[in-house]
Amino acid sequence: xxxxxxxxxxxxxxxxxxxxxxxxxxxxxxxxxxxxxxxxxxxxxxxxxxxxxxxxxxxxxxxxxxxxxxxxxxxxxxxxxxxxxxxxxxxxxxxxxxxxxxxxxxxxxxxxxxxxxxxxxxxxxxxxxxxxxxxxxxxxxxxxxxxxxxxxxxxxxxxxxxxxxxxxxx
Numbered sequence: 001x002x003x004x005x006x007x008x009x010x011x012x013x014x015x016x017x018x019x020x021x022x023x024x025x026x027x028x029x030x031x032x033x034x035x036x037x038x039x040x041x042x043x044x045x046x047x048x049x050x051x052x053x054x055x056x057x058x059x060x061x062x063x064x065x066x067x068x069x070x071x072x073x074x075x076x077x078x079x080x081x082x083x084x085x086x087x088x089x090x091x092x093x094x095x096x097x098x099x100x101x102x103x104x105x106x107x108x109x110x111x112x113x114x115x116x117x118x119x120x121x122x123x124x125x126x127x128x129x130x131x132x133x134x135x136x137x138x139x140x141x142x143x144x145x146x147x148x149x150x151x152x153x154x155x156x157x158x159x160x161x162x163x164x165x166x167x168x169x170x
Contacts, residue, residue: 070096073106084114 095102
């Protein structure tokens with residue numbers, strides 16, 4: 001060890017260090033303290049304004065933010081065209097009633113896709129403005145349906161003994 005570092009370990013070294021620790025705050029202490037830069041009527045007016053802000057404005061802003069946060073899962077579900085967006089909306093409203101305890105569930109639900117929905121309905125998205133998902137009609141299916149109707153009309157015409165309609169016309 002160096003000789004000057006040993007001096008801090010002696011009782012005299014500790015005393016000098018403690019004096020500095022206690023005297024430093026006294027040197028930094030302000031000569032006079034003021035609670036506010038406002039005085040008299042200005043201080044009263046500021047107190048009145050702050051009272052109204054705390055009693056009226058803060059609760060209104062708090063409630064508005066609370067409502068906006070609680071409808072976020074619903075907006076996300078609509079944006080992502082979630083097939084169960086109406087159910088997520090219902091859960092968001094229930095979350096408001098129950099103090100927000102259901103909100104994390106609605107948030108998770110909005111970001112997930114139902115596992116068996118595509119298997120059941122053929123799609124995992126709802127067309128905007130529709131309540132339920134409907135499978136898109138393919139042109140091949142429409143043509144096959146038209147051919148079946150034409151064939152049925154031909155069979156009915158044969159049974160009745162009238163000439164069958166032409167295949168190109170419907």
